[in-house]
Amino acid sequence: MQSLRVIGRSAAVAFADARAIYTWRTWTFGWLGRMLAQVVFFTYLGTKVGGAEQTVRLVLGNAVMTSVVESLSVVASTGWERMSGTLPLLVAAPTRPVWVFFGRSLQWPVSGTATSLVALFGLAPLFGVSWQAAQVPAVVALVGLAALGSYCFGLLLAALVLRAYGLRNVVSNAAYLLMMPLCGVLVPAEVLPGPARAVGALLPLTHVLTALRGVVAHSPPAAVLVPTGMAVLTTIGWFAAASFAFDVLVRGARRSGTLDLT
Amino acid sequence: MIAVSASGLTRTFQGGGQALERFTFEVPRGEVHGLLGPNGAGKTTLCRILSTVLLPTGGSASVLGRDVVRDAAHVRRSVGVVFGGDRGVYGRLTARQNLNFWAALHGLSGRALRERVAVLLERTGLTGRADERVDHFSRGMKQRLHLARGLVADPPVLILDEPTAGMDPIAAHEFRDLVAQLRDDGRTVLLTTHDTAEAEAVCDRVTLMRRGAVLATGSPSSVAGLVTSQDRISASGVPAAVVAELVARPEVVVLDGSGGDRVELETSGDTTGEVLHLLVDAGVTRLVRGRPSLEEAYLRLLRRQGMAVDR
Numbered sequence: 066m067q068s069l070r071v072i073g074r075s076a077a078v079a080f081a082d083a084r085a086i087y088t089w090r091t092w093t094f095g096w097l098g099r100m101l102a103q104v105v106f107f108t109y110l111g112t113k114v115g116g117a118e119q120t121v122r123l124v125l126g127n128a129v130m131t132s133v134v135e136s137l138s139v140v141a142s143t144g145w146e147r148m149s150g151t152l153p154l155l156v157a158a159p160t161r162p163v164w165v166f167f168g169r170s171l172q173w174p175v176s177g178t179a180t181s182l183v184a185l186f187g188l189a190p191l192f193g194v195s196w197q198a199a200q201v202p203a204v205v206a207l208v209g210l211a212a213l214g215s216y217c218f219g220l221l222l223a224a225l226v227l228r229a230y231g232l233r234n235v236v237s238n239a240a241y242l243l244m245m246p247l248c249g250v251l252v253p254a255e256v257l258p259g260p261a262r263a264v265g266a267l268l269p270l271t272h273v274l275t276a277l278r279g280v281v282a283h284s285p286p287a288a289v290l291v292p293t294g295m296a297v298l299t300t301i302g303w304f305a306a307a308s309f310a311f312d313v314l315v316r317g318a319r320r321s322g323t324l325d326l327t
Numbered sequence: 328m329i330a331v332s333a334s335g336l337t338r339t340f341q342g343g344g345q346a347l348e349r350f351t352f353e354v355p356r357g358e359v360h361g362l363l364g365p366n367g368a369g370k371t372t373l374c375r376i377l378s379t380v381l382l383p384t385g386g387s388a389s390v391l392g393r394d395v396v397r398d399a400a401h402v403r404r405s406v407g408v409v410f411g412g413d414r415g416v417y418g419r420l421t422a423r424q425n426l427n428f429w430a431a432l433h434g435l436s437g438r439a440l441r442e443r444v445a446v447l448l449e450r451t452g453l454t455g456r457a458d459e460r461v462d463h464f465s466r467g468m469k470q471r472l473h474l475a476r477g478l479v480a481d482p483p484v485l486i487l488d489e490p491t492a493g494m495d496p497i498a499a500h501e502f503r504d505l506v507a508q509l510r511d512d513g514r515t516v517l518l519t520t521h522d523t524a525e526a527e528a529v530c531d532r533v534t535l536m537r538r539g540a541v542l543a544t545g546s547p548s549s550v551a552g553l554v555t556s557q558d559r560i561s562a563s564g565v566p567a568a569v570v571a572e573l574v575a576r577p578e579v580v581v582l583d584g585s586g587g588d589r590v591e592l593e594t595s596g597d598t599t600g601e602v603l604h605l606l607v608d609a610g611v612t613r614l615v616r617g618r619p620s621l622e623e624a625y626l627r628l629l630r631r632q633g634m635a636v637d638r
Contacts (some may be wrong), residue, residue: 070431070436071431071432073431073433073459074427074432075428077420077424077427077428078417078420078424078428081417081419081420081424082419085419086539088550139439149415149416149417149418150412150414150415151412151414151415151416152408153375153378153380153408153418154408154410154415154476155432156380157378157379157380157402157403157406158403158429158432158433159403159404159407159432159433159434162346162431165432260555284395296358317378319379319381319382320382321341322340322372322375323337323351
């Protein structure tokens, strides 16, 4: 319960940041417009080199990818604690840092989910995907899961680069660029070499996209539920890894004296 | 009861820099204790260790009997930490939202949280600005918010690391009043500062630090007494003949006798009475008798240790 309260209050900080960064106009015509243009660009290229199946893969993959891109902003925004001088105060507080950091950047997966849903329901029909009302809850849940899973993965990366703050943007950009081929956004996983497939299987996005394609194709429930379960498990795994990494980071920083005080 | 103690506390950083070297001190409960020392003396390192943000490399330290390494979780619940400067607050949040956040981290919720935050805003004079974004605050107001944040868990021990750094004199004065109120609450306050006047004004005892070690500990007046046992007499409107007579007395140390009718002397024992009589008999009415200030003691002690200190 205490953890949930901390997450809630940390999320309030996150959304205050979001309000300072975006107005509804800049979010709609700046961020959302840019992301939709990216989805259209990659999908349109796909229509020129692949068939209908490839087009559907690309529009679904790139639409969901927008939530991943935004969720991985957690790598950079976690470092804001360092810039604002609050990191040592968080360590000195009687709360595990991971709860704070989990809530502290929640604006990204929420905004990312909204972006993806606009792309899926607004753009995907232009590329041959049709939606029925009964599919909507599953799509919303899967997109939210993709955002959350990527967010937890990003939290781990954030913990790893918190000491090397200059690497934050390189790491988040490299992460999502690698996820695009590894998770089946651009090409089917079957065409990837075994090690790449194995890495992709560790990422929630891979399983979410499999489940989403199943929803679109009206596949049997197992074809949707099994990959959804895998996405949930990998999300939990990344959160656990992030939690461990933050604890290690704090222990190491207390030893080395690398938590800035002022 | 001892609120804060350190025994042989040592902190060596990678590369060999030694911030604390067998530092030993004790702060009784309810005391406002000042840590004075030049940059690099180890004051902030000590605060970091006591607030569990940094681990010592030797010795031990405890807060209310709890070891800061082994019982860090307990220590965190009983210590409030306030650092000086603009950082350490969320500028995009209001003062109330900042306090709500930190209160939640310390386990407060619901009505208890709201009431605690309201009390702290009132106490620090921020109620009227509670719902404004903090990045619009002046430095003094941010520092009040820092103090409110440090008090959010109602800690019995408060660590203030240069809390008035960069404040204008009025804001610093108001902040000292707040510290005095904390003492009246019965809290133990550990205050680091460069400002000897501040330490003299608010501290029950001070520890002078140099290169990570204790140079002297005691009340501000007793620390001043460490550098000289003599009385200080300052007088103005002194007739030239009297000035000459004072300058000629071997048992009187003339600190400043070149200012015409103004003299500043150090005397001791019976001589003090004789000098005072001489001045009064000569019709001098503007005179002050006292001991050297803490600032002077601080500077002299550091100089004795071979450290160049510029005033």
